[in-house]
Amino acid sequence: MTKIDHLGIAVKSIAAARGLYESLGLHIVQEETVEHEKVRVAMIPVDESRIELLEPTADDSPVGKFLAKRGEGLHHVALHVDDISATLEALKAKGARLISDEIQIGAGGHLYFFVHPSSAGGVLLEICQDPISYV
Template sequence: MAKIDHIGIAVKSIASARSLYEALGMRVLNMETVEHEQVRTAMIPVDESRIELLEPTAEDSPVGRFLAKRGEGLHHIALHVDDISTTLESLKSKGIRLVSEDIQIGAGGHLYFFIHPSSAGGVLVEICQDSISDV
């Protein structure tokens, strides 16, 4: 059974964006750069879920292009699953369009892949699982 892992928000600057969350009494944690995605991330715990701030490290990165086209705002919703490989194969067999058919390693060592918005009501959906060392 999937649960909401995090909500990704594209921002021009984590340093600027974090002030709102800190004013709400929240803590910005785990700042990290994911080189292959050309993005800097910061996680903000919210009960059992998180908000992920996404700052591009290059204008031509996926988040950089998103900001240029749409501006700051909701980038994706991430669902946590217990078995990412089985979930990936199940979605493929059902003809669900994926951004990539490969499982990637992201911030914090988490495993992930994305479902294309055309198969998810216009929303970019990330499927993720804890890092291999956490399993």
């Protein structure tokens, strides 16, 4: 099943941005740094979806470059899938332009990859799957 997992919003400061969401009765439930992306993330649940605040930890990070060029705002839309490997292969077979050809591990252990905006109607699209649990 595919659903909207979260909306990624680039911000200069999570601390400054959180006040608006808290005034709406929403609260950050998870905050962590994703070192390989050079970004600090804060997840805010909204019903069955989430808002992900993205604060760069370096100016040369993807989010840092986004902020320098476009300012704060919507960075990406993330779709949740049940089989990320099959989805990646299907998109490759269709010739979709990808930011990376490999699945990565992000915040909370979620698996993800990005589809380039040129293949997604001008929107940076993240494809993600829940963390793999070993029982």
